[in-house]
Amino acid sequence: MNKYIVEMIGICKRYPSNGVVALDHADLRVRDGSIHALVGENGAGKTTLMKVLCGFVKEDAGEIWLKGKKVCVRDPAHAFSLGIGMVHQHFKLIEDFTVAENVVLGVEPTRGYGFVSRRDMYSVVTRISEESGLKVDPYTKVCDLPMGERQKVELLKVLYRNVDVIILDEPTSVLTEDEVENLFRTMRMLKAKGKTIIFITHRLNEVTEISDEITVLRNGKTVKIAKTSEISESQISYAMVGEEISVRNHKSPSKLGERVILRVQDLHVGNNGIEIVKGISFDIRAGEIVGVAGIAGNGQHQMVEAIFGIRRPSKGKVLINGKNVTSSTPRAHREAGMAYIPDDRMGEASCGMANIMENLIADRYHDTAFSHRGWIDINFAKTFAKTLVSEFNIGTHSIDSNVGELSGGNIQKTIIARELSSDPDLLIVCEPAYGLDVRSTKFIYDTLLEMKRRHKAILLVSTNLDEILSLSNRILVIYKGKIVATFDNDVESLTKTEIYEYMMGRSYMDTEGLKRAYYS
Amino acid sequence: MKGLKSLFTTSITIGIALTVGVLAIVFTSKEPLIAIETFFVGPFSNAYFFENMLTTSIPLILTGLAASIAFSASAFNLGLEGQLYFASLCGTYIACKMTSASPFIAIILILGVAFLIGGFIATISGFLRVKWRVSELISSLLVSYTLIYVGDFFLEGPFKDPSAGLSASPYFSERFILPKFSCLNLRLHIGFFIAIGIAIFLYIFMKKSTLGYELKMVGKNRRFSSYVGIPVKRALVFAMFISGGLAGLAGMVDILGVQGRMIRGYSAGYGWNGIAIALIARNNPLLVIPAAIFFAFLESGANVGSLFSDITPEIARIIQAVIFYLVTAEGVIFLLKRRKEKVEI
Numbered sequence: 084m085n086k087y088i089v090e091m092i093g094i095c096k097r098y099p100s101n102g103v104v105a106l107d108h109a110d111l112r113v114r115d116g117s118i119h120a121l122v123g124e125n126g127a128g129k130t131t132l133m134k135v136l137c138g139f140v141k142e143d144a145g146e147i148w149l150k151g152k153k154v155c156v157r158d159p160a161h162a163f164s165l166g167i168g169m170v171h172q173h174f175k176l177i178e179d180f181t182v183a184e185n186v187v188l189g190v191e192p193t194r195g196y197g198f199v200s201r202r203d204m205y206s207v208v209t210r211i212s213e214e215s216g217l218k219v220d221p222y223t224k225v226c227d228l229p230m231g232e233r234q235k236v237e238l239l240k241v242l243y244r245n246v247d248v249i250i251l252d253e254p255t256s257v258l259t260e261d262e263v264e265n266l267f268r269t270m271r272m273l274k275a276k277g278k279t280i281i282f283i284t285h286r287l288n289e290v291t292e293i294s295d296e297i298t299v300l301r302n303g304k305t306v307k308i309a310k311t312s313e314i315s316e317s318q319i320s321y322a323m324v325g326e327e328i329s330v331r332n333h334k335s336p337s338k339l340g341e342r343v344i345l346r347v348q349d350l351h352v353g354n355n356g357i358e359i360v361k362g363i364s365f366d367i368r369a370g371e372i373v374g375v376a377g378i379a380g381n382g383q384h385q386m387v388e389a390i391f392g393i394r395r396p397s398k399g400k401v402l403i404n405g406k407n408v409t410s411s412t413p414r415a416h417r418e419a420g421m422a423y424i425p426d427d428r429m430g431e432a433s434c435g436m437a438n439i440m441e442n443l444i445a446d447r448y449h450d451t452a453f454s455h456r457g458w459i460d461i462n463f464a465k466t467f468a469k470t471l472v473s474e475f476n477i478g479t480h481s482i483d484s485n486v487g488e489l490s491g492g493n494i495q496k497t498i499i500a501r502e503l504s505s506d507p508d509l510l511i512v513c514e515p516a517y518g519l520d521v522r523s524t525k526f527i528y529d530t531l532l533e534m535k536r537r538h539k540a541i542l543l544v545s546t547n548l549d550e551i552l553s554l555s556n557r558i559l560v561i562y563k564g565k566i567v568a569t570f571d572n573d574v575e576s577l578t579k580t581e582i583y584e585y586m587m588g589r590s591y592m593d594t595e596g597l598k599r600a601y602y603s
Numbered sequence: 604m605k606g607l608k609s610l611f612t613t614s615i616t617i618g619i620a621l622t623v624g625v626l627a628i629v630f631t632s633k634e635p636l637i638a639i640e641t642f643f644v645g646p647f648s649n650a651y652f653f654e655n656m657l658t659t660s661i662p663l664i665l666t667g668l669a670a671s672i673a674f675s676a677s678a679f680n681l682g683l684e685g686q687l688y689f690a691s692l693c694g695t696y697i698a699c700k701m702t703s704a705s706p707f708i709a710i711i712l713i714l715g716v717a718f719l720i721g722g723f724i725a726t727i728s729g730f731l732r733v734k735w736r737v738s739e740l741i742s743s744l745l746v747s748y749t750l751i752y753v754g755d756f757f758l759e760g761p762f763k764d765p766s767a768g769l770s771a772s773p774y775f776s777e778r779f780i781l782p783k784f785s786c787l788n789l790r791l792h793i794g795f796f797i798a799i800g801i802a803i804f805l806y807i808f809m810k811k812s813t814l815g816y817e818l819k820m821v822g823k824n825r826r827f828s829s830y831v832g833i834p835v836k837r838a839l840v841f842a843m844f845i846s847g848g849l850a851g852l853a854g855m856v857d858i859l860g861v862q863g864r865m866i867r868g869y870s871a872g873y874g875w876n877g878i879a880i881a882l883i884a885r886n887n888p889l890l891v892i893p894a895a896i897f898f899a900f901l902e903s904g905a906n907v908g909s910l911f912s913d914i915t916p917e918i919a920r921i922i923q924a925v926i927f928y929l930v931t932a933e934g935v936i937f938l939l940k941r942r943k944e945k946v947e948i
Contacts, residue, residue: 393830414832425830434824445820445831454813461811501831 086151088115088279089136089167089248094145096131096303098488105131106142107303113248113296118270118280120290120311123300124323124492124520129283130172132300133250137169138162160189168241169250172283174233176225183208183221186239211242216272230379231262238269249273250281255289259378259546260583267293285520287316299323320521342369343405344420344540345390345509350399352385352564359385361564362399367509367540372531374555375544378586382564383544384426387511390542391423392416403509417446422507424498426514426544428491432498435487439479440468442486443501475500476526492523499530510534513544528554548579560585568592613883616929617897624901624922628914638912645907646900652907654791658861660892660899662687662870664798665853666877667884667891668805669846673725675809675886676818676842677825678732679740680725683850684874685747690721690851691858692754695865696762698775698858706778713779714855721851722844724750729843733836739843747874758867770867781860792860798892801849805888818842850874876923882930898923 089111096106106128113119123129134140136147138156147154149165156162162169176185183205192203208221217235225233234254241249251270255263270280270293282294290297291311299307299322307314307322345367352360360382367373377383388394390401392413401409403419413423425432433442444464447453453464468482477496479489486497495515502510512531516524531541531554545551551558560568560582568585569592570577584590625639632638641648646656666683673680680686694717701709724746731737755770757763764773781792809815817838821828829835853873858865876898883897884890905919 391830412832412834413830414834417832423830427826430824431826431830434820434827436823437820441816441820445827445833448816449813457813459811459813459816 085115085117087112087148088150089113089281090146090148091132091136092146092148094132094135094147095143096128096135096140097143105303106135106145108145108305109300109303110305110308111298112308113279113281116274116277116279117295118274118282118293120294120297121281121283121300122285122287122290122297122319122323124522127300127323127520128303129300130252131303133169133252133281133283136162137167137250163244163246166245166247167250168244168246168248170234170237170241170252170254172252172254174237176233176236178226179224181222181224182219182228182236182239185225185236186211186221186243188240190244208239208243211239215239215242215269215276217242217269229262231258231265234258234262234266235269246278248279248281250283252283253285254282255284255286263289287319290319291316323521343367344369344403345542346400346402346405347390348400348402350386350389350401351397352382352389352394353397354385358397359564360389360396363561363564363566364399365559365566365569367542369508369538369540370535371557372535372541372543372555374551374558375542375561376548376551376558376582376586377544377546377561379546381561383561384513386561386564387423387425387513387542387544391421391511417505417507420508422502422505422510424502424510424512424515426517428494428498429487433486433494436485438485439472439477439482439489439497440464442497443468443471443482443504446501446505471500471504492519495519495523495527499527503530503534507539509540509542511542511544514546515543516547516550548582551582552577552579558582562586562588609885612933613930616883616926616933619929620922620925623925624918627918627921628908631915632913634912638908638914641911642904642908642914642918645911646903648907652903655906656899656903657795657896658791659902660896661792661794661798661860662853662857662873663876663880663895663898664802664892665849665856666873667880667895668798668802668877668888669849669853670877670881671884671886671888671891672805672818672849673842673846674881675822676838677822678729678839678842678846679738680728680743680843680846680850681740681878682725682728682743682747682874683846683877684870684872685750686721686724686743686847686850687854687874688754688870689724689750690717690847691854691870692757692762692772692865693717693720694851694855695772695775695858698779699773701779702776709779710781710859713859714852717851717855718848719851721854722846722848725843725847725850726840729840732843733839739839743843755867758865764864772865774864777863779859780863781856794856794860797856801852802888802892809888814838814841850877853877872923875927879923879927879930882933883926 091109091111093108093110094106095108097104109128109132111121111132121129121132131140135142136156138158138161147156154165156165177188180188186208187204191199192207194200194203205221212219212221217239219228219232219235219239225236228236238249254266258266270282273280284290294311297307297309297311297314297319298305299319301323307319343366348364350360350363351358363386365373375383385394389396392408392411392415395410399409400407403416403421406419408416408419429435434445444453444467448459448464453459465482472479472482475496477500478493486494489497515527515531519527531543534541543551543555558570559566562585567588570582628638628642629635646652666687669683670680694713697716698709698713725743728739728743728746731742732739758770758772762772764771781794783792809819817828817833818841820833821835821838825835854870857873862869880891880894880898884894901919901922905914905916908914908918909916
């Protein structure tokens with residue numbers, strides 16, 4: 084058994100701006116040359132603990148030992164010089180730079196006089212790329228790379244700085260299944276080269292597949308340390324949430340209403356002259372969840388924005404409850420009975436710099452209940468916000484807190500609270516559980532199923548096939564802006580691999596099979 | 604906590620700027636101690652100087668509010684100077700043409716016209732922004748510069764008072780001069796209360812009105828606003844209109860209250876200083892008042908200093924410029940960050 088390379092003992096961190104205790108005497112011991120999984124719910128303190136290790140955040144108390152020596156990490160640059168590097172969940176890359184420029188940024192090879200030697204830069208990046216097996220063309224601009232490739236660039240960045248300890252913060256959340264496999268291969272290879280990897284994740288199957296040891300955090304405390312081979316998934320899950328939560332199969336068949344809530348007819352959407360959505364038609368009836376499966380970037384985003392009125396379709400119609408809302412404003416769509424939960428929680432679905440109340444009233448501040456003659460009834464709005472906060476159990480001290488200070492799960496709850504409070508007939512929801520812990524995920528799934536029971540219609544867009552399979556009545560598969568397959572999900576034999584074939588564009592259904600998408 | 608931090612950075616900014624100013628005095632003055640004393644104490648040394656300082660602050664409060672309203676919505680109205688200049692030219696023209704109207708109605712009409720003209724000029728940039736995504740920052744700046752020259756053309760030619768020795772419009776009727784409220788019958792006029800009143804109104808407006816809410820949310824996150832159904836384009840155009848209108852009002856109030864006619868180049872950077880004031884006040888309409896008075900203090904200090912010692916009035920410009928550099932460096936980074944978040948409207 085190897086010695087510990089990283090030891091963090093009794094780390095405490097309280098964020099003074101919102102009084103949140105992120106870490107409460109957390110411990111972490113990582114062995115040299117191992118893959119160590121760090122798991123926990125959202126807000127358990129995983130990322131904060133790693134930020135402490137990398138010098139992004141200063142701990143209030145506790146000790147950090149590195150290779151047997153006590154250290155004090157001043158800032159990220161110091162962490163690099165100590166041999167610690169982190170790959171963030173949200174990539175920190177400059178899109179207009181080439182791969183090599185991104186990799187060397189901050190530590191550029193020079194030949195003196197402050198001039199960057201581009202030749203050295205490309206040769207050194209090519210060498211690292213070949214040695215590590217992370218094959219990326221160093222001359223490509225990052226904006227032209229898919230997510231999986233961008234992650235490789237992040238890894239190259241860390242390797243270029245010659246670190247021993249690599250921290251991966253939820254690296255799989257943005258990747259497709261193939262890319263995840265590739266990442267795991269890379270991780271094993273890095274381990275074989277003697278690197279130590281700390282791997283933050285929510286997905287328990289990944290923990291058991293790749294890690295040697297595991298540390299579980301809950302509410303900022305270390306609650307479990309074990310060898311992966313000696314612990315079961317349900318034990319880990321129990322340690323994470325403090326109770327057993329089973330993510331059961333939800334696809335209980337329900338009685339479909341006859342009423343068509345949403346009808347999309349021959350929808351085309353273009354962007355800068357390129358057609359991205361190429362003629363999509365489908366119906367959603369009351370009491371139905373329709374799942375749209377597809378690999379990110381196949382037009383589902385543009386399709387949803389066109390359905391909701393954020394984007395103007397170049398052709399086609401959108402009808403809600405029989406009313407034509409094509410090309411009208413998002414507000415008109417909302418008034419016609421639609422609600423929408425986008426996948427980009429911080430950039431679009433919420434306003435981080437505004438407080439909870441301002442976020443919750445954003446779709447209805449102009450209602451007669453909230454404002455008279457152009458003046459908002461602030462007291463009424465506050466009461467409204469407080470009701471929603473307690474109804475949806477949003478974890479916050481006050482409705483005056485900025486949404487940006489909440490944890491991921493609570494931000495999503497705030498968004499859902501706003502979107503559902505208008506009691507919509509149709510809810511469009513994209514990646515609802517992306518990056519959330521088991522408890523929040525369950526809450527969100529239960530909410531969607533409850534809506535379905537109340538004869539509402541739901542359009543679920545997700546890249547997570549498990550989510551699609553466990554929730555939807557019908558599944559549409561989107562590939563390059565077209566629906567290439569539809570499935571009735573009552574069929575028990577439907578497998579992920581079968582859907583995957585269509586997602587990858589390896590097969591198409593004929594027109595007869597596709598007709599099922601469109602009832603009338 | 605956040606408030607304390609920004610107070611701290613603002614104090615440092617002002618501290619550095621004043622230090623630079625003091626150094627400039629030390630290097631240029633033959634009697635630096637007296638010069639520094641008159642500079643800092645002068646504006647408070649008697650009622651006349653003090654009132655002068657407050658009078659100078661009036662247009663600055665209004666341009667500060669103009670900038671802060673636009674910035675709250677992340678609409679960058681950099682054309683305040685031209686809007687102010689051209690709007691007050693139009694207002695002055697009306698004032699000269701109306702001789703028999705009752706002062707009360709005339710003053711309201713003149714101020715209203717200046718507001719509408721200033722607002723209209725800024726609205727052009729707002730409209731270009733939402734219609735063809737032309738950066739309002741560039742277009743307002745370009746339009747503004749052009750209008751300053753157009754205004755100068757009128758003051759040099761068709762609208763010049765032939766009997767005046769300098770490029771200026773004729774004097775309008777003295778009855779239209781804004782009433783003074785000072786017991787000493789000096790310069791301080793009711794414009795001061797108009798400005799303070801507008802600041803308080805805008806503070807409440809941003810906090811409680813639906814339009815204010817829209818401006819604020821659009822300023823904080825444009826993509827979010829568009830998604831929840833806020834009419835983003837309307838909010839941007841509205842912000843530009845109010846901003847330009849307040850700039851026009853700033854110029855007109857100064858002319859009606861102090862000048863009595865329009866003199867070429869009378870504004871001396873009210874518009875630009877308004878931008879710096881809004882940045883120091885962090886777009887808070889109430890904080891605009893002390894920030895504007897501070898700028899007026901620098902101006903008066905330099906004027907008093909040049910009367911009683913050997914410093915030049917330009918010392919105020921130096922300090923204001925340093926503040927402008929420091930505050931914009933900080934403010935622009937903040938605004939650019941915000942701007943990056945939203946992609947399209």
